[in-house]
Each structure stands twice: as structure tokens, then as C-alpha cells.
Amino acid sequence: MPYNNFIRFLLLEDPNVRTVVFGTILLNLSASVVGCFAFLQKKSLSGDAVAHSILPGICMAFILFQTKSLWVLLPGAFVTGWLSLYLVELISRHSKLKQDTAIAVVLSVFFAVGIILLTHIQHSGSGAQSGLDSFLFGKAAALLEKDLITYGIISMLVIGTTSFFFKEFMLISFDAVYAGSIGLPVKGLQLILTTLTVIAIVTGIQSVGVVLMSAMLITPAVAARYWTDNLKRLLILAILFNTFAAIIGSYISYKYPSMPTGPWIVMVISICAFLSILFAPKKGVVYGMYRVFKHKSLILKENILKALYQLGEKDNRFQETHALNNLIAKRNLPLWQVYPALYRLQFEGYLEHSGQGWALTNEGMERGKRIVRLHRLWEMYLSKNLLLPSDHVHDDAETIEHILTPELEARLEKSLNFPEVDPHDSRIPR
Numbered sequence: 001m002p003y004n005n006f007i008r009f010l011l012l013e014d015p016n017v018r019t020v021v022f023g024t025i026l027l028n029l030s031a032s033v034v035g036c037f038a039f040l041q042k043k044s045l046s047g048d049a050v051a052h053s054i055l056p057g058i059c060m061a062f063i064l065f066q067t068k069s070l071w072v073l074l075p076g077a078f079v080t081g082w083l084s085l086y087l088v089e090l091i092s093r094h095s096k097l098k099q100d101t102a103i104a105v106v107l108s109v110f111f112a113v114g115i116i117l118l119t120h121i122q123h124s125g126s127g128a129q130s131g132l133d134s135f136l137f138g139k140a141a142a143l144l145e146k147d148l149i150t151y152g153i154i155s156m157l158v159i160g161t162t163s164f165f166f167k168e169f170m171l172i173s174f175d176a177v178y179a180g181s182i183g184l185p186v187k188g189l190q191l192i193l194t195t196l197t198v199i200a201i202v203t204g205i206q207s208v209g210v211v212l213m214s215a216m217l218i219t220p221a222v223a224a225r226y227w228t229d230n231l232k233r234l235l236i237l238a239i240l241f242n243t244f245a246a247i248i249g250s251y252i253s254y255k256y257p258s259m260p261t262g263p264w265i266v267m268v269i270s271i272c273a274f275l276s277i278l279f280a281p282k283k284g285v286v287y288g289m290y291r292v293f294k295h296k297s298l299i300l301k302e303n304i305l306k307a308l309y310q311l312g313e314k315d316n317r318f319q320e321t322h323a324l325n326n327l328i329a330k331r332n333l334p335l336w337q338v339y340p341a342l343y344r345l346q347f348e349g350y351l352e353h354s355g356q357g358w359a360l361t362n363e364g365m366e367r368g369k370r371i372v373r374l375h376r377l378w379e380m381y382l383s384k385n386l387l388l389p390s391d392h393v394h395d396d397a398e399t400i401e402h403i404l405t406p407e408l409e410a411r412l413e414k415s416l417n418f419p420e421v422d423p424h425d426s427r428i429p430r
Contacts, residue, residue, distance in 0.1 A: 009251050015145075020261060021250045023143040026151035027207045028242035028265070030158035030200040032220045036231075036238050037162075037193055039221035040173040046085060048214035049103045050201045053084030055114025055210050059121060070150050074202050081198040084110055111210075139262070143207075154203045158196050169193055170231055208262030215266045216242070223273035226280035245269035299402050300333070300341045302371050305350060307331040308360050309368030313427075318369075321352075321359040369429045374401040376422035377412050383423040384416060390423035 012018045038047055054077035061076025062068065084106050091102035162169065168189050171179040180186045197217075204213050224237035249265030278285050307330040312318035328338060342358060345351040350364030360368060375397045382393040404412070413419075421427055 005255060006251065009254050014254075017250070017254055019143050019145050019148065020253070021247060023148055023151055024207050024246035024250055024261065024265060025243055026148065026155045027204045028216060028220075028246050029239060030155045030196075031204050031213075031217050032238040032242040033159060033162050033235060034193070034197045034200045035217035036221040036224070036235050037169055037173050038197055039218055039225070040231075044214075044218045045100060045103045046088065047197065047201060047217040049084050049088055049107045049110075050081040050198055051205065051210045051213035051217075052107045052114075053110035054078075054081040054198075054202055054205060056080050056110055056117055058205075059114055059117035062121060063117070070147060074150075077202040077205070078198055080110060081202055082195065085194055085198065114210075139209075139260070151203060154199060158200055161192065161196060165189065165192065173231075208266055212262060212266045215270065219266070219269045219273045220245075223269065223276040226276040226283045241269060241272050245272065297341065297344075300337060301345055301350075302367070302402055303331055303333070304338070304341055304345060305360065305364055305368035306371040306375070308351075308358065309365065309372055312360070312365075318365045319360050319362075321354055321357045323357040327358065371401055373429050374404050374409060376426060376428045377409070377416065377419070378404070379422045379424070380416055380419050380428070381412055393423060 008014075009017060012021060035047065038044060057076040057078065057080030058073045059076075060080075061073045064076075065072050067073075087106050088099065088102045091097055091105065092099040095102075097105070168179070168184055171184060172186055172189050172193070176186050176190075179189075201213050201217060204216055208216050220238035220241040221234070223241045224234045227237055228234050245265045245268040248268045249261050252264045253259050253261040276284070279287075281287055304327065307327055308322060309318055311322050311326060311330060312320055324338070324342075327333075328335065342351060342353070345364065346353055350361055350367060352359045352361055378397040378400050379390075379393040382388045382396060383390055419428055
């Protein structure tokens with residue numbers, strides 16, 4: 001039963017499952033933390049450069065020591081990873097190349113050297129080289145229990161250092177100039193943060209490999225950024241997203257042994273980021289489309305109320321019933337938009353409907369009058385204060401009338417000395 005398999009997976013009865021789950025969580029933990037700071041500093045591509053540049057370091061460490069021990073391979077990876085970031089900074093600072101171009105150059109050169117060394121090792125006949133290519137694409141299922149100690153130590157180091165320098169890292173991430181002006185050693189802090197980034201990437205390559213590690217670094221931060229503006233919550237959410245992805249990716253690999261764990265972890269976290277981009281409240285694409293629709297709907301309803309009020313101005317019979325054709329002719333509104341808006345206004349209590357047409361209620365008349373008032377006040381402001389011709393103020397007033405607050409309305413009226421008419425000699429209603 002699939003349900004029973006999932007329960008057995010969650011209970012971590014299988015020692016190999018425990019190793020893979022805890023290992024990937026520890027790997028993703030440090031990556032989530034430093035990835036947030038890299039994302040905030042707009043250095044997302046730096047992670048990609050480091051991830052591809054550590055391959056020659058791993059290969060050279062293996063050639064020198066002929067062992068696949070993480071305590072031997074990781075220092076080699078750290079050296080070349082850190083060297084790649086130094087070269088990117090050096091090239092972008094002392095040449096005309098921009099940082100993204102420098103990253104592309106360094107990434108491709110280091111990765112090419114790594115592939116050459118890896119090919120050499122594979123054809124060298126060394127009996128210890130088996131499985132070394134797992135660093136290229138990742139092989140989380142090959143994690144051993146002794147690896148968990150290494151990952152635990154590195155995760156504690158990264159999180160502990162980040163916690164200790166949290167305020168300083170926050171300052172240099174948002175405003176490095178201000179951080180320097182109050183005496184913080186910005187270059188030293190950047191050096192520490194860069195070192196932590198390299199350590200996190202070097203540690204995570206065994207899970208997802210050098211090709212996908214940059215996604216593990218940045219994608220959780222992207223997903224979390226759509227849910228919060230607070231840095232602490234951003235870090236927590238990034239960790240939760242990555243932990244969720246590690247568990248689900250491990251389960252898919254457990255359920256279907258032919259499926260690789262690392263790529264599925266990246267796939268799950270990418271889905272989380274995609275869903276966050278679409279559906280996150282306040283910042284998601286869907287919410288943005290809803291806000292635009294809501295604003296357009298508000299403008300349409302207020303334009304209808306304004307048109308009915310203006311039709312009633314001719315003989316001061318503001319609540320007289322008007323045929324739909326007269327309303328459409330007044331505002332030149334498309335019929336397919338008008339019908340839903342009319343019934344929404346009726347439901348909200350602003351309009352009444354009869355066989356002869358539509359009429360303003362008391363509430364509808366007051367709201368229509370206010371829109372007309374704001375329109376004409378703004379036209380007067382543009383004409384009097386900005387000296388615009390009277391035939392150039394209508395379109396701007398059509399836009400601004402829907403967003404003026406009562407406070408701005410009062411200030412506007414006072415600055416104009418309570419005008420009676422607009423530039424077209426139309427009366428400004430009180």
C-alpha cells in the first residue's frame with residue numbers, strides 16, 4: 001500500500017533512509033542560510049560559479065591522496081571554489097568586463113578543467129576512483145552514516161557563524177555603504193560570508209552535484225522572498241522549504257529506487273518557488289492580477305456613478321432614471337463591461353433598476369458627486385497651479401480622481417481657496 005510505504009518512510013525504520021533524509025536536510029540547512037544572503041546581495045550567479053569551480057579541486061585532491069574521504073576532497077573543493085570567487089572579483093574590478101561576464105568566464109574555465117581531470121582519473125585505472133563522478137550530478141543515496149558527522153559539523157559552523165554575525169550580515173546585504181560609514185569592516189565581513197557560501201556549496205555537492213547546487217542555494221530564498229519582508233522569517237522559510245524538498249525528494253527516491261534523490265529535491269524546491277511566485281499573498285502574480293482587476297472594476301463602477309450624476313446635473317434631478325443607452329453614450333463604455341458593473345452597484349446599494357433604466361440611490365448620488373467633485377478640483381489645480389490649458393487637464397483628472405484620499409481632498413480644496421467652478425465653468429459640487 002502506498003500509504004503504508006509513506007508511513008514507514010516517515011518513521012525512518014530503514015537505516016539507509018535515515019542517512020539520506022538527515023544528510024540531505026543537513027546539506028540543505030547551510031545552503032538555505034547562506035543562499036538568502038547571496039540572493040539579497042544580488043550575487044545569485046556567484047553560487048553557480050562556485051558550484052562549477054569546485055570540481056577541479058575535488059579531482060586534484062583525489063589525484064594527490066588517492067582517497068574519496070570527504071575530509072580530503074572537501075578542502076580541495078574549498079580552495080578552488082574560493083579561488084573562483086576571488087578571480088571573479090579580480091576580473092570585474094580590474095577589467096572592463098562586468099561581473100556576470102566574469103562569472104561566465106571563470107565558471108566555464110574551471111568546469112572544463114574539472115571535466116578534463118575527471119576524465120583523466122577515470123582512464124587512469126585507479127581502483128579508488130569508482131563513484132567519484134557522483135560529485136558531478138550528485139548521489140544522495142550514497143551518503144554514509146559517517147558523512148552525517150561531517151555535515152552536522154559544517155552545518156553548525158555555518159549557522160553558528162551566521163547567528164553571531166547576523167546583524168552585520170544584514171547591514172552589508174541591504175546597505176554596504178551605510179555599514180562602512182558606521183565603522184563595520186565590510187570587506188572582512190564579505191570575506192566571512194563568501195567563505196561560508198563556499199563551504200555550504202562544497203558540502204552540498206554530494207547531494208545534488210555541481211550542476212544543480214546553485215539551484216539548491218538560491219531557489220529556497222526566491223520562494224521565501226515572496227512570503228515575507230523580514231530577514232529572520234526569510235531565513236526560517238527558506239530552511240523550511242529546503243527541508244520539505246529534502247524529505248519529499250528522498251521519499252520519491254525511496255518509493256522509486258531508479259529516481260535520483262538530488263534532482264528530485266531541486267525539482268520539488270523549484271515547484272515550491274513557482275507556486276510562491278504565482279500564489280503568494282501580496283506579491284504573487286495571481287494576487288497582482290487580482291489587484292489590477294479590482295482596481296479596474298472600481299474605476300468602472302465610479303465612472304458609471306459619475307456619468308449618472310452628470311446626466312442629472314442638467315435639471316438637478318440626480319436620482320432620475322436613465323436609460324442604458326444614455327449611460328453608454330455619456331461614457332462610451334463597452335456593453336459587456338457595463339452590465340456586470342451595474343448589477344454589482346445594485347447589489348452594493350448604489351443603484352436601483354426599473355423597466356425604464358437605472359437610477360442613483362442616496363448613497364450612489366453621494367459617491368457619484370464626490371467623484372465629480374474630485375475630478376473638477378484636480379482640473380482646477382492643474383489649471384491654476386501648473387498653468388495647463390483647460391483642454392489639457394481632463395485626461396489626468398480622469399486618472400487621479402479615483403485615488404485621492406479625503407485628506408488630500410481637503411488640502412487640495414484649501415490650497416485652491418474653495419473654488420466654485422472648474423476651468424470649464426462647471427460647478428464643483430459641495
